Amino acid sequence: MDILVVGGGGREHAIIWSLSKSPRAGKIYCAPGNAGIAQLAECVPIGVFEFDRLTAFAKEREVGLVVIGPDDPLAGGIVDAFEAEGIPVFGPRRNAAEIEGSKTFMKDLLHKYNIPTAAYEKFDDYEAAAAYLQEQPLPIVIKADGLAAGKGVTVAYSREEADKALADIMVSKVFGEAGAQVVIEEFLAGxxxxxxxxxxxxxxxxxxxxxxxxxxxxxxxxxxxxxxxxxxxxxxxxxxxxxxxxxxxxxxxxxxxxxxxxxxxxxxxxxxxxxxxxxxxxxxxxxxxxxxxxxxxxxxxxxxxxxxxxxxxxxxxxxIEIEWSEEAAVCVVLASGGYPGSYPKGEPISGLEEDGEGLVFHAGTARGEDGSWLTNGGRVLGVVGLGADIREAREAAYARAERIAFPGKQSRSDIAMKALV
Structure with a gap:
């Protein structure tokens, strides 16, 4: 069965790697993919919001299954578009994807059905939100309602930080229409x-x-x-x-x-x-x-x-029954200098060609004209170590990560340490 995976990051690389192990998997396409994914799948230069082109491609290639990776096209109704063409697709329809696409929808749903969550209020008026914010204890959590690439949430520990987060979302509109509404909720410790x-x-x-x-x-x-x-x-x-x-x-x-x-x-x-x-x-x-x-x-x-x-x-x-390995896995992300702010692209990457234990999933890479590896995103690589326990997997991940270099490379040194305390 031929498969089309929509997306182009580390998540999609991992999905394709896993799908490629299935005896039923035929040719795998990825739109738009990335340089690392191109080692396992044929990358197709179609954007994740080009629904008409994506559905036409799937029909033309007689794809048996489409898998949607990213959040934005799900919220935009990409599954509905494939279903309308009779193409089997894995992912939620637009009205179900709203559980991620709108934090106010999600919070209201949980409240209605008494599902445990933090106390909250929602606002579409900046002045009302600012007045409410002044009355709340710190720390406090401020969230843009819509999708913001995982960056629309601030845990504010000071009044200044809280005020700035709210103004950034609702006045400066740093997240665009995703910030038309905000959710202000209690801080949960743990x-x-x-x-x-x-x-x-x-x-x-x-x-x-x-x-x-x-x-x-x-x-x-x-x-x-x-x-x-x-x-x-x-x-x-x-x-x-x-x-x-x-x-x-x-x-x-x-x-x-x-x-x-x-x-x-x-x-x-x-x-x-x-x-x-x-x-x-x-x-x-x-x-x-x-x-x-x-x-x-x-x-x-x-x-x-x-x-x-x-x-x-x-x-x-x-x-069906689903089985899981007892093995542990640790992923260390290697990011570009400056991330999550502005960062350069096109920096040369060394250390990817060598054989070694573990897995390297590509999130933001490209190939130079000479075939060399280059950075092409904020998060560049996800280096995964496997082992009998977290300590062993962690050591494997960091050992592999250290052998990869590019200018400005940054990563955290404490991934999984909470599991070892």
Whole structure:
């Protein structure tokens, strides 16, 4: 079966790597892809929002399955476009993807169905939001309502920081229309956890749990990024807490979406906070594979990813079992200097050609005219180490990461340390 994967980052590289292991996988295309993905798939120069061109390409090549990676086209209705042409597609429809596309929709849904989350208020008027903000205790969390490439959330520890975050979103409109509304919510303290789940209506099959590192610098300092590294499993979080998160948050949310006439099909990704008393609460929902969570979750998948995708698309997820490896995985992101602010492109990368343990997923790379590797994004590479436990996987990831160099290379040195304390 020929497959088209839409997207072009580290997440899509990991998805294609996993799909390529399926005996049922034929030719894999990726639109638009990147230089690293081109080693496994034929990259097609079509943008993720060119729905007409994408559907035409899939029909012309008689693609048997389309897989959508990024959030923006899901929120824009890309799944609806493929379904209208009768093309099998993995991902939620536009009305279900709103669980990520609108934080106010997501918070209102959780509130309506009594699903644990932080207390919040929503605003579309700057003056009203600013007045409310002054009355709230610090720290406080301020979120742009719409999609902002993972950067629309500020945890403010001072009045100045809170005021600036709100003004940036609603007055300066640094996130454009994504900031037309804001959500101001209570700060939740505790351990963060990500649980991705395959979902087909009310059927939920959780994946291995993971933990992301959003801030750019060690010790969770500095501005938020799309993610500087992740690891799985989470040996410091009790299995009972993970089960409770699935049973009290993810499964009720899937049922709530069905009840709202927005049945979810695809990957539902819960960003959770485990409070000091061991109770999980919802920080956010995403409507697709996380990045870089995918880079550690899929290497632990023993089952055939293509078979799972087809089961979801065909509405028979309840009929299959999914197996996970006991092996641990740690991903260290190598980013361009200046990220998550402005950064250069076209810097030469060395150390990619050598053989070595672990996996290297490309997020932002290109090829020079001479075939050399060049940087082409903020997050450049996700270096994944595997091992019998987190310590072993972490050592493998950092050993491989150290052998890769490019001008301005930055990475965190404390990925997965929380699991070793």
């Amino acid at each position: 351990q963060e956890m990500s649980i991705l789940a395959f979902v087909d209506g009310e059927t939920v099959r959780p994946m291995a749990a993971a933990q992301d590192h959003k801030p750019v610098f060690d010790g969770d300092k500095g501005p938020n990024t799309g993610g500087m590294g992740t690891y799985s499993p989470l040996p410091h979080i009790d299995e009972a807490i993970i089960r409770e998160a699935v049973e009290s948050i993810i499964e009720p949310t899937a049922k709530a979406m069905v009840a709202e006439g927005r049945p979810f099909s695809g990957v539902l990704f819960a960003g959770l906070m485990i409070s000091p008393d061991g109770k999980p609460k919802t920080i956010e929902f995403n409507a697709r594979f996380g990045d870089p969570e995918t880079q550690v979750v899929l290497p632990r998948l023993k089952s055939d990813l293509l078979e799972i995708f087809l089961a979801v698309v065909e509405g028979r997820l309840a009929d």
